[in-house]
Amino acid sequence: DAGITQSxxxxxxxxxxxxxxxxxxxxxHRYMYWYRQDxxxxxxxxxxxxGVKDTDKGEVxxxxxxxxxKTEDFLLTLESATSSQTSVYFCAIxxxxxxxxxxxxxxxxxxxxxxx
Amino acid sequence: xxxxEEDPQALSIQEGENATMNCSYKTSINNLQWYRQNSxxxxxxxxxxxxxxxxxxxxxxxxxxxxxKKSSSLLIxxxxxxxTASYFxxxxxxxxxxxxxxxxTTVTVRA
Numbered sequence: 001d002a003g004i005t006q007s008x009x010x011x012x013x014x015x016x017x018x019x020x021x022x023x024x025x026x027x028x029h030r031y032m033y034w035y036r037q038d039x040x041x042x043x044x045x046x047x048x049x050x051g052v053k054d055t056d057k058g059e060v061x062x063x064x065x066x067x068x069x070k071t072e073d074f075l076l077t078l079e080s081a082t083s084s085q086t087s088v089y090f091c092a093i094x095x096x097x098x099x100x101x102x103x104x105x106x107x108x109x110x111x112x113x114x115x116x
Numbered sequence: 117x118x119x120x121e122e123d124p125q126a127l128s129i130q131e132g133e134n135a136t137m138n139c140s141y142k143t144s145i146n147n148l149q150w151y152r153q154n155s156x157x158x159x160x161x162x163x164x165x166x167x168x169x170x171x172x173x174x175x176x177x178x179x180x181x182x183x184x185k186k187s188s189s190l191l192i193x194x195x196x197x198x199x200t201a202s203y204f205x206x207x208x209x210x211x212x213x214x215x216x217x218x219x220x221t222t223v224t225v226r227a
Contacts, residue, residue, distance in 0.1 A: 004158075033214070042204060043159075043217040058214070090158055102208065102215055104149070107158035 003027055006091050006108040014116050019078040021111050023091030025071075031094045031102070032074040034058075034066065036087040037110070043090065049074055081115045088112050119143065119207040120218035128224045135192040137221040139205030140185075148181055148188050149206040149215065159204065162190075195225045 003026030013019050023032060031050055035043040035058075045058030047066040055066050063085060065077045078085055091108040120141045129135050139148070147166045151159040165172045165181045165188065172179045178191040192199055202222045206215040 035217070040219055042219040045209075045214060045216070048214060059209075059216075092159075104161045104164060105151075105159070105206075105215060107160070109158045110156075 004091060004093060004106060004108040006089075006111045008111060009109065010112045012114045012116065013081055015082055016080050019081050019113065019115075021076040021089055021091075021113070023074045023076070023108060025074075025093050027093060027106070028071060029093040029095050029106070030071075031096065032068065033092040033094075033105070034064075034074070034076045035090045035092065036060065036085075037090060038087050046076065046089075078113075081113075083115050086113060086115045119145075119209060119216040120148075120205045122203070122205055122218045122221040124221060125219070126222045126224070128226065129195055130226050131195060131197060133195055135195050135199070135223050135225075137190050137203055137223070139188045139190070139207075139218060141188075141205075141207045142186065144183075145207045147208070148179075150177075150179060150188075150190050151204045151206060151217070153202045153204065153220070155201070162203075192223070195223075197225050197227055199223060200225045 005024045007022045033048040034046040037043050044060045049055045049068040067075045089111045092105040094103050094105045120139050123138045149164045150162045153159045163174045165179050176193045181188045202220040204217050204220045206217045209216050
């Protein structure tokens with residue numbers, strides 16, 4: 001199994017509070033991603049990183065920020081959590097393929113966040 | 117927006133039967149991937165097929181890709197209880213390389 005650790009695995013918080021989810025990898029993969037998974041929507045990309053301090057937005061980035069100060073760590077922050085951000089959050093990593101595509105993604109086990 | 121869409125949404129089969137699910141996508145792609153997710157776990161990569169390939173096999177899995185119809189299928193042969201999971205196709209976002217996932221097909225294999 002790819003070395004990806006997400007923390008916390010479960011969190012319950014209240015509306016308006018800040019929340020930070022951490023993704024830690026031991027594979028030295030260049031690319032890291034944050035997805036959220038909701039019933040009926042599959043996985044939707046929030047933010048991604050293509051190197052230290054290099055990040056960009058995905059399709060559902062509003063209300064989220066990220067940081068990557070080290071190759072192995074990618075943090076997802078909800079500045080002021082809302083009930084609509086209740087979801088399961090997945091971190092994934094990959095190395096770009098020789099063909100110029102993303103290649104295979106390796107996923108963490110997920111972080112279940114409930115915003116009351 | 118999301119590229120791929122799986123069909124059917126859910127599938128229930130008897131152990132030993134084959135399971136087939138389909139994925140349709142909207143724009144040209146250079147590859148398509150299939151992933152499996154067991155309940156409460158992260159996604160696991162199953163197979164990647166490139167746009168110049170029509171069919172690919174991996175153990176009991178067979179994936180086809182028809183770029184003219186913008187569709188792919190995943191066949192699981194001789195299903196087992198352990199195949200009970202959700203299956204997702206993933207395609208690159210339009211004019212991009214990052215992966216977009218569909219809502220998935222939930223497969224239940226009955227003993």
